[in-house]
Amino acid sequence: MASVSLAAAGPVIPDYSAQSSSCVVHNHLFCTDWISHNFSPILWPALRQHILLALAAVAIGFAISMALALAAHRYRRLERPTILVTTFLYTIPSLALFELLVAPVGPNVFSAEIALVSYTLLILFRNILTGLRAVPAEVLDAAEGMGMSRRQALWRVELPLALPAIVAGLRIAVVTIIALATIVYTIYDAGLGVPIHTALGEGPFKTELIAAGGLAILLALLSDALLVGVQRLLTPWARTRAS
Amino acid sequence: MTGRRMGRRSNVMVSATAALALALAVGLAACGSSSSSSSSSSTSSSTAAGGSSSTPGAGKPPITLGDKNFAEENILGALYAQALEAKGFKVTLKDNVGSSEIIYKALSTGRIDMYPEYTGVLLSAVAEQKTNPTSAEAAAQEAKTFLEKHGSTLLDTTPFYDSDALATLPSFATKNNLKSIADLKPLGKKAMLGGAPEFATRQEGVLGLKSEYGVDLTFKPIAIELAYKALESGQVDVQDVFTTDAQLLGGKFKVLEDPKHVFGFQNVAPVVKQSVLAAEGPAFAETLNKVSALLTIQAIQQMNKAVSIDKQSAATVAKQFLAANGLG
Amino acid sequence: MHEFIEAFKFIAHNGAVAGRPGLPTLTHLALETLRVGAIGVAISIVIAVPIGVWLGHVHRGSFVAINLGNIGRALPSLAVLAIGDAFLGLGLTVVELALVILAVPPIITNSYLAVDGVDRDLVDAAKGMGMSEGEILRRVELPLAVPLIFAGIRTAAVFVVSTTTIASLAGFSGSLGDVIANETSYHFSGVLGAAICVAALALAVEGALTLVQRALTPRGLLLAEPRRGRVRVADAMPA
Structure with a gap:
């Protein structure tokens, strides 16, 4: 039972060292026991947040880029200004862009997403447009000859033919955004940057650094492989000319 | 600050x-x-x-x-x-x-x-x-x-x-008869003081040590995470640390008293x-x-x-x- | 908007913060950023251009050259710095190593594509004229490849500026990132001011190198219709 004069007697300090692992205490390169204890409370939530951040950014970025590319495909003069603006956004270093957004938007998930989305635009826009433009004029003539409307030709001929280029763009965008999302933690407490940050502040704690950094890299490589698979499924005709 | x-x-x-x-x-x-x-x-x-x-x-x-x-x-x-x-x-x-x-x-x-x-x-x-x-x-x-x-x-x-504090190795403290920060004064520029770079420019740092205690050691910038390593390896003689640092447990280091409260409350x-x-x-x-x-x-x-x-x-x-x- | 006004004041004062004497000036930090970055780019060029050019010349290793670019992009700067820190401890060496790891892939990829993409007919013609392999490389392939190689270097340079600032998050001091990573000393106005400077620096580097690239491009290539239908290897931004 807790006594009232507890403070005067001094606190009871549990023996924490009994539960510590010597690998962790000596900060060896990689402590599997730490990983097994901390995967679900620390690494998994960070990984899940990381995936969500990246997915949302690429999805929104893709929608915007697709709209811009279709517009620029139709009205050529839109291309240069779009490239100019997206290149501008793309060139701003991530650490700076996140901070620049904090002032007007606040240090929140919106700032994070706006920055991430803005990095997808150049890549996706350029690749979608390149893909659309690469459709040979004869093919379009043939589509027209078959009585397709402009819209039908777009959906049934141009976009399918542009698919390899579009997926190639998506691959680059996804991998880039997964890498960039590690910086999100500087303005919003989410993603694999969080455990990297914690680990850097603690010594650095090597196991956590390697685990969290490794997860970010692995996630990028796996997503890339996944998209290659998707591309093969969607465009069996292009199997021989992977990007 | x-x-x-x-x-x-x-x-x-x-x-x-x-x-x-x-x-x-x-x-x-x-x-x-x-x-x-x-x-x-x-x-x-x-x-x-x-x-x-x-x-x-x-x-x-x-x-x-x-x-x-x-x-x-x-x-x-x-x-x-x-x-x-x-x-x-x-x-x-x-x-x-x-x-x-x-x-x-x-x-x-x-x-x-x-x-x-x-x-x-x-x-x-x-x-x-x-x-x-x-x-x-x-x-x-x-x-x-x-x-x-x-x-x-x-x-x-x-x-x-949890304030800043100056720590030394117990051997160094014994040799120089150090209890409080004031005891550092006679060491002068011979002794090396480690701290984060901004420690050099803070009142709760080098400036305060000089004005309150007249202590003026040679300052060496040391990244915070290397503080205890720097002491152990002898890179510095005295090091800026935090009073609640876990490393201070177990008596491997001695914290000097700060009677004039340069490091605040x-x-x-x-x-x-x-x-x-x-x-x-x-x-x-x-x-x-x-x-x-x-x-x-x-x-x-x-x-x-x-x-x-x-x-x-x-x-x-x-x-x-x-x-x-x-x-x- | 108030925050931006304060940020511009911070820039106007060259990074001085009231009550905190002895902080480095923004000019100093900007120059340091460029210096650290330039070393990384220089090392990367020395390593990557010969490899990319050689692969392109022999038309081999397209898989490696192109996927290297993808892998490079998959490496988050912070993770690379963090892992480097875990193995070797953070210092200029680890930062430069990270910069090189991130800057080499785009340069190799672009150098490869540049030389590999030189019109085979031209090369055959040069062979027909009795040029040796070395001469073909020096007098035909390289001059034509220079603009695209340089585009890779430009991409790498922008990467490097970005990564150099990120190194501050990992605890390496000596770049404009120091200010962004130290809101405690600089307040948000300083962080924002430094972010503006970092953005301006990256844009300046990009702009300057674009001009150089243009100057290096043979006139004939400038006039030529850009090739269609080929998915360009997009530049990538490191994180």
């Missing part, structure tokens, strides 16, 4: 900004909040099973407790949150809200209802007070006065304080909105004060060690501490 307690790691590498993050973003925390709230809810159920405590907090309005972005604050946040939960209060814990300026903004805009703060930091960073208090009690009183002008208040302070107390305090009833402050009273320097050093060196989670460490002291 001591920047450290505003976010210790931010000096090393990050960003108070990191934190800037959560401060205002808490509402959106689809991602961020799940881990902390799940950990706190699990503890509340386990303590309920313990059954020893009454639950004066039952039915009171839920509150949100924030903490800053370094280990010690995470521990403090977990301790206060879990102790309240054990009494039936409904608490959401928001870890890593941000630096002092940011977390205080989160408090004043109502995004959080309370957070643990260092008195000296509150005075310098939030109140932007230029004069230094003369005692720990004065620091707490001045902080409280400032807060009460702005709709909040300060509860009881902890016995421990950095005891911790919960900063709470007055409206919240009124709504939650007397048991609320009582519970928090009981926790604070337990936090001696040894207690916080041990908990810092468990989190920073043994890499246990702040929630687990806090839970065990509260359980051992009848507050869990």
